Amino acid sequence: MRSASAFLTVVFITVGSVSGQCGGNGANAGLSTTPFVINSTLSVGVSGNPTEAFWVFVSSANAVLPVPGLGTVCIDVNSPLFSVVLAGIVPAAGNILFPVPIPNDPGLLVGAAFVQGVVNDAGFPGGIGLTQAYRVDFEAADSYLDLPVMSEPRALSSANLLPDGRVLIAGGGGGSFLVPIPSGTSNIYDPYTRTTNVGPTMTVARAFHTATTLDDGRVLLCGGVDAVAGTVTATCEIYDPATNSFAATASMTTARAAHTATLLQDGRVLVTGGTSLFLGTIGQILNASTASAAIWSPTTGMWTATANAMSSPRFQAAATRLNDGRVLITSGISGATSLFGVDIPTLTSSANYFTPASNSFSAAPSVPNAVVGHRTSILPNGNVFLSGGAQSVPLGAPTTGNATAIFNGSSWSSGPNLPDAVALHGQVVLQNGDLHIFGGLTGTLTATSASTSASRFDGTTLTTLNSLPVARGTSVHALLKSGTILIAGGADVLGVAVDAMWLYTPLP
Structure with a gap:
């Protein structure tokens, strides 16, 4: 088994400037942190096999170094700051947390440090596990940082956290x-270098598609509007971070856009609803909405229809996996009616459970108000929090609302109102289980603007936060391993797609 001293010897010999990935080497060796916020207590976690030794190193510079037989070392051991900041033995629980008080020193907001851990792993080739590496930039709480822009403006895109961060x-x-309007391009954001890089081109251009991170770290992208104006595609493809490439996989049984996709506990992917048409009148588009659903198997790479359909067609519904493994699918647009030649969307308040064991849907309690473009998330106690969405209005297009609701497993109850009436907004489950809610479209679904509002829900109280730097709707987001949030793209108050990205640091 290699020791820490042997590890350092290897690193000193191989110092260079070769770029690479900094997500660890695949051993049972973990390093986690909460956001780096001044005037707070940082929590650093180390995990590995019980009784194995560990070390956490810090450096003032990164030097991404592929070491044969070891993996990628992402800190510069020649830096004057290079040192061991934590060391010990992994306890029987397999993990240990260290509270680190951070002073209220504005001087910490300048400069960066880089940390990576080493955990002995007797069962891993070479005996040494490398952890995820982190860039340490202390930020003010509830703040936004401008990041390098994407290669093109993006609205109705997707964002997925990869295994290496x-x-x-x-x-x-x-x-x-x-x-x-679809695009076939991609970008990859690297939090370790805080750079936005051009990614590979997809096999099919997509917008209003779904992208699901699989258990093995790959990403399954399905459906959406493709490069032919108004055409909805049934095609799917998989992004493999190991090869940095997209490859086609089996198509869905039905073309879908504005559908939902949910990773099941057994690794399969459930897709529900959506529309098969984005060409023609509003009524034609919405009346092409479907109640059908299908399941993709990672074992076979094939799709199969579910045992039955949902109780209603659903365009832009919300789907959330419950703690018991079932999936709750709520509301959405079920079609449209024509009144004096004007197409009026029809919303459904119905909800369904999907049970993986039987591959079937059953009725769930209806939501208090029929909505579309709403968001649902699981709270730490297992309840489901529903926020925003556009609601029906007499003789008009659905209009955004600020209502919320909480589902306790048997019934819905009203929750606190959001600070703004929004739909297609961001809703992120933070490391501690609180929800960060931000941005979104405002107005009607046919004449939208965008919101700057942001709030936090702790399961009881909703607190208004600092506003977004600029109003943004239909953006995408990802919770990074450091506990910060990447917010990418979306549309501005005029409905124009943007290429901007922010890094949000939440309150402790």
């Missing part, structure tokens, strides 16, 4: 909620 941002383009 980077983020894949794919598809999306210009257009609007009812006239999306």
Whole structure:
């Protein structure tokens, strides 16, 4: 078994400036942190096999170094700051947390440090595990930082956290909620270098698609509006971070856009609803909405229809996996009616459970108000929090609302109102289980603006936070391993797609 001294010897010999990935070497060796916020207590976690020794190193510079037989070392051991900051033995629980008080010193907001851990792993080739590496930039709480822009503006795109901590941002383009314009390009954000890089091109251009991170770290992208104006695709493809490439996989049983996709506990992927058409009148688009669903198997790479359909067609519904493994699918647009030649969207308040064991849907309690473009998330106690969305209005297009609701497993109850009426907004489950809610479209689904609002829900109280730097709707986001949030793209108050990205640091 290699020791820490042997590890350092190897690193000193191989110091260079070769770029690489900094997500660890695959051994049972973990390093985690909460956000780096001044005037707070940082929590650093180390995990590994019980009774194995560990070390956490810090450096003032990164030097991404592929070491044969070891993996990628991402800190510069020749830096004057290089040192061991934590060391010990992994306890029987397999993990240990260290509280680190951070002073209220504005001087910490300048400069960066880089940390990576080493955990002995007798069962891993070479005996040494490398952890995820982190860039340490102390930030003020509830603050936004401008990041390098993407290669093109993106609205109705997707963002997925990769195993090594980077983020894949794919598809999306210009257009609007009812006239999306697809793109086949992608970007990859690297939090370790805080750079936004051009990614590979997808096999099919997409907007209003779904992207699901699989258990093995790959990303399954399906459906959406493709490069042919108004055409909805059934095609799917998989992004593999190991090869940095997209490859086609089996198509869905039905073309879908504005559908949902949910990773099941057994590793399969459930897709539900959506529309098969984005060409023609509003009524034609919405009446092409479907109640059907299908399941993708990572074992076979094939799709199979579910045992039955949902109780209603659903365009832009919300789906959340419950703690018992079932999936709760709520509301959405079920079609449209024509009144004096004007197409009026029809919303459904119905909800369904999907049970993986039987591959079937059953009725769930209806939501208090029929909505579309709403968000749902699991709270730490297992309840489901629903926020925002557009609601029906007499003789008009659905209009955004600020209502929230909480589902306790048997019934819905009203929650606190959001600070702004929004739909297609961001809603992120933070490391501690609180929800960060931000941005979104405002107005009607046919004449939208965007919101700067932001708030935090702790399961009881909703608190208004600092506003976004600029109003943003239909953006995408990813919770990074450091506990900060990447916010990418979206549309501005005029409905124009943007290429901007921010890093948000939440309150402790």
